[in-house]
Amino acid sequence: MKSKKYFVSKLFITLLFVLLSIVILIPFWAIFVGTFQEGSMLIRNGLNLKLDFSTANLDNYITLFTDSGEYFNWFFNSMLLTVIQVVLTLFISAFVAYGFAAYDFKFKNILFIFVLLIMSVPFEMLMLPLYVQINDMSLSDNYAAILLPFLAHASTIFFFRQYLTGVPKELIEAGRIDGASEFGIFFRLIMPIMKPSFAAMAILNGMNSWNNFLWPLLVLRSSDKYTLPIGLNTLITPYGNNYDLLIVGSFFSIIPILVLFLCFQKYFIEGMTAGAVKG
Amino acid sequence: MKKILYSKKAAPYIFILPFVITFAVFWLIPIIKSGYMSTQKILPGQSTFIALDNFKRLLSDRVFFVAVANSFKYMILTLVLLIPIPILFACLINSKFGGSKLTNFFKTAMFVPALTSVVVAGTIFRLIFGEMDTSLANQFIGLFGAEPVKWLKESFTGFAALLSLACWRWWGVNTMYFIAGLQNIPEDYYEAASIDGANTWQKFINITIPQLKPTIVYVLTISIYGGLAMFNESYMLHQGNNSPNNIGLTIVGYLYRQGIEKNDMGYACAVGIVLLLIVLIINIPQLMATGTLKNGER
Structure with missing residues (x-):
């Protein structure tokens, strides 16, 4: 017996799960984006959600593996x-x-x-x-x-x-x-x-x-x-x-x-x- | 010798021996020592007996009461945020409404923050709640037209940042406990209730909550002590133990300050003893009332 109420709850819960998953994962995304930025920039501007390709680089990873x-x-x-x-x-x-x-x-x-x-x-x-x-x-x-x-x-x-x-x-x-x-x-x-x-x-x-x-x-x-x-x-x-x-x-x-x-x-x-x- | 080791009479004592030794060496003796130290004025190379002076000093120590108030405030707010909401999440996850793929993804996503070290989580959240206009938290409130805030400098917003960090890290863990608890509720209870015409809400109040009681008590107990013992989160968020106006100072932070930073061990031990009493006074009646202690007598 799948009523209209059932589908409304299903839609609501699906949306809630998707939204919450995004909110919970945002800090991970932010630090991931941060790994491509210079540390001094992070201190000045904080973390960002957008990966800015004009300044992004792999320097931090190179530092990690060569000079950490x-x-x-x-x-x-x-x-x-x-x-x-x-x-x-x-x-x-x-x-x-x-x-x-x-x-x-x-x-x-x-x-x-x-x-x-x-x-x-x-x-x-x-x-x-x-x-x-x-x-x-x-x-x-x-x-x-x-x-x-x-x-x-x-x-x-x-x-x-x-x-x-x-x-x-x-x-x-x-x-x-x-x-x-x-x-x-x-x-x-x-x-x-x-x-x-x-x-x-x-x-x-x-x-x-x-x-x-x-x-x-x-x-x-x-x-x-x-x-x-x-x-x-x-x-x-x-x-x-x-x-x-x-x-x-x-x-x-x-x-x-x-x-x-x-x-x-x-x-x-x-x-x-x-x-x-x-x- | 071998005979003694293998006899049925000696066996239980050998099984529990590691615990008895650990308890004696690392808990009992240190606690007794610390009780003794709390009556001393300890300077490098010499200690003098000063009876209860450390405890008297504690009573007139305003900073100590700030720390106690902060810890209690944090504990109570985490109880409000970290128990009802995870129960709701657990019920929604258990209801299979979300489709199994999405539900599993959600379950995993919720738990992952608990895997991060407090150093990493604290670093991320300190940057998110930075005071620059471009920090994520300020960008977010900017969407609603609010002015940038110096999050970690004010008591109210500092606590908000601390609580977001706590929710982010602990919602998943507590939800897991409640999911585990929910799976132990027999399905027929719900079927019987459905036959009697109970709606979802009635089932939740009359079956789910009473049946979850042992889990709720367990999570409540660990949340009370976890809340009162909070230190790491504040230490990381405020880049050390010194927050502006002590807005992030907790009981354990004060213990750390007196014992490690100021090296006033006698006084710090007195702080420790008072705390131990507070936690025992809160937890023992709770454990007794809910029968957890009686479990041991089975």
């Missing part, structure tokens, strides 16, 4: 840290989440409350104590300081535990009857069925890690260890010359994480749905 100082060093550091962080966080958080989901043990409730508390307290509020702790442990300017506090990641643990409560206990029992050890059950039976939730968390953790700003800003001191956001931030000075690299470098920095997202997007919603908070 430490840019690709930062790029590589970010890639490395993101990969390590995502792999270890997913593995360790799943490991812990399975402990919470599959067993009853002493102190379980109080420990899980701690998970929830860390989840609901913003890291920024605890960053100074953590900063002092890292300095006391002589870990400043060390990647370990960026990684270690977040590998058993509270909200990832929470998400995985939600996901795992949907797994039938019979599966675990069947594993035990077959003579698998507790860890064997986790590695061989549980991890494979967690794939969709891994995809969802890989995207969220990958995003966080690739774009992580405040904590690396506090921890990292030497410029050869900088990650991309920290490095790009050093280019933000009121002088025009750095803007050439800043804009093209910023634009370029979006690409890896965008590729990751587009690859896993299919599983993303599926994973989010399965691990979604349930009443």
Whole structure:
């Protein structure tokens, strides 16, 4: 029964989606256009939506690939840290989440409350104590300081535990009857069925890690260890010359994480749905 | 040894061990230390015990209250903008009205801003909201005949820029949460309601919203703390921690200023403790009321 009302709503929603998509993508278009302009011009005139072919050139790209100082060093550091962080966080958080989901043990409730508390307290509020702790442990300017506090990641643990409560206990029992050890059950039976939730968390953790700003800003001191956001931030000075690299470098920095997202997007919603908070 | 490791009794403790260690070393000990430091006057090489003087100083610190007010204002406005609108987007996307190709494109487009680092997003938005006549924001309001504005110099327009940045980056993420929540609502609820003659609006109010409640609570919780903890966006938009008249100063910005920029760790720790209490006071009753804490006891 497709009434007139149906078509009006369809037209309205189509228009709304098209319009909103355009508005959301405008900043990306603007920075893309900006990569063909001189930095000093951007500071003077701001970003533009029209590509002016009389002044557009590829100089910024040439700078990026030939004379960008430490840019690709930062790029590589970010890639490395993101990969390590995502792999270890997913593995360790799943490991812990399975402990919470599959067993009853002493102190379980109080420990899980701690998970929830860390989840609901913003890291920024605890960053100074953590900063002092890292300095006391002589870990400043060390990647370990960026990684270690977040590998058993509270909200990832929470998400995985939600996901795992949907797994039938019979599966675990069947594993035990077959003579698998507790860890064997986790590695061989549980991890494979967690794939969709891994995809969802890989995207969220990958995003966080690739774009992580405040904590690396506090921890990292030497410029050869900088990650991309920290490095790009050093280019933000009121002088025009750095803007050439800043804009093209910023634009370029979006690409890896965008590729990751587009690859896993299919599983993303599926994973989010399965691990979604349930009443 | 191997026997202990493989016993069913020890297994749960080994599974949760990484969390226990992380919690103790990187959260519990630092918090206790910070509580201790908040009672000290810390100078390089020497600390003196000054009891609650840091907290007394806080009460008469006008800039601190500016920061608290800004953070609360930002938090409340983001709640208004970042929850109802994404729920609506999620329902529209879920309604399949837009055609599957367009809907998928829209979904992807909405999410992509969340992938940009705050440094990149902040740089783009600082240029968009530039004070020159030719900045995109000024060109846009020029279409309606308005005079160019110095966006980032005034409190009201500065906040508008900050909120646009927040909406741009977070609408997509929150919409995703709600889409995930919507998929968990059984289809028969809607069918039954249709048979009873309910219209779209009634279905939305009586089925969608109650069923989405767990997701709404979750997004509400992370939005409250995300709002109160906002720092990066303001830091990038204002090119550092010093905005004109502190219009962009937030609680975390103040923490950063005292602890890192002024190196007054004792006082900064006192600020941190007050904040921790504020967030716990807001979030714990909420988590308890909605049963998230009870979930752990299952």
